[in-house]
Amino acid sequence: MSSTLPDVDLTKLPTRAPKHMHKAETKREMRKIREELVEWQERLYAENKRSILVVLQGMDASGKDGLIRRVFSGINPQGVRVYSFKEPTKEELAHDFLWRIHQRTPGHGMVHVFNRSHYEDVLITRVVGLIDDATAKQRFEAINHFEKLLQQAGTTVLKFYLNVSEKEQEERLADRVSNPSKQWKYEPGDDQKTKQWPEYRRVYQDVFRQCSPPTCPWHILPADQKWYTAYEVARTLRDALAEMDPAYPESKLTRPE
Numbered sequence: 438m439s440s441t442l443p444d445v446d447l448t449k450l451p452t453r454a455p456k457h458m459h460k461a462e463t464k465r466e467m468r469k470i471r472e473e474l475v476e477w478q479e480r481l482y483a484e485n486k487r488s489i490l491v492v493l494q495g496m497d498a499s500g501k502d503g504l505i506r507r508v509f510s511g512i513n514p515q516g517v518r519v520y521s522f523k524e525p526t527k528e529e530l531a532h533d534f535l536w537r538i539h540q541r542t543p544g545h546g547m548v549h550v551f552n553r554s555h556y557e558d559v560l561i562t563r564v565v566g567l568i569d570d571a572t573a574k575q576r577f578e579a580i581n582h583f584e585k586l587l588q589q590a591g592t593t594v595l596k597f598y599l600n601v602s603e604k605e606q607e608e609r610l611a612d613r614v615s616n617p618s619k620q621w622k623y624e625p626g627d628d629q630k631t632k633q634w635p636e637y638r639r640v641y642q643d644v645f646r647q648c649s650p651p652t653c654p655w656h657i658l659p660a661d662q663k664w665y666t667a668y669e670v671a672r673t674l675r676d677a678l679a680e681m682d683p684a685y686p687e688s689k690l691t692r693p694e
Contacts, residue, residue: 445645452602454665470671477678482516484683487591488543491550495599498609507667521552534558577647599660
């Protein structure tokens with residue numbers, strides 16, 4: 438399966454918004470897009486034939502949690518679900534690595550957001566040595582087939598990598614230590630992960646090479662400025678819904694002759 442991102446070097450990709458983008462103007466446009474998303478999501482839910490899966494990946498402190506709030510604020514929660522995939526349970530480990538993922542994919546009419554996803558099983562597992570390169574290759578193939586299966590069932594898959602700089606990540610992690618309202622986010626392994634940046638970059642770049650077919654590409658977004666990252670995700674989601682063009686079903690009301 439061919440890739441649209443054959444030679445990604447994350448060190449050469451931007452982590453900040455283009456210079457022509459201005460925060461105030463972008464936030465105004467973001468409010469308009471969110472209003473459109475409310476309408477499109479309602480149509481998708483009412484049509485009840487297709488669905489959307491949003492996959493969010495990135496290093497710790499890349500802004501995934503805040504992005505979800507910024508993009509989906511005001512959208513009817515009846516049609517949106519958010520799932521996070523952390524360390525597998527004993528039951529989940531007794532099955533194939535996609536077993537727990539498949540149970541959380543969206544049904545007709547739904548938008549599901551994966552805050553970390555099935556890609557964790559070819560990322561952190563490689564960095565800490567739980568799987569070797571041969572196993573990773575098998576999993577890449579399984580992921581590509583899995584996402585193709587979702588698409589064949591009517592699910593549009595949108596995959597986003599939040600490309601945060603090492604400097605910005607360091608500042609955000611330091612804020613988790615000093616800010617009482619964010620200390621709950623701190624985990625003892627955060628400091629170690631910052632030292633593993635080169636290895637994480639390597640495995641992420643491998644994911645982009647192996648799992649970005651033309652029908653399901655990765656969107657690599659600058660993530661140092663949260664307002665811009667949220668705008669790009671919201672705009673991409675809006676455009677995908679507009680292309681799907683879900684329609685309200687015909688009324689079942691009977692009208693007098």
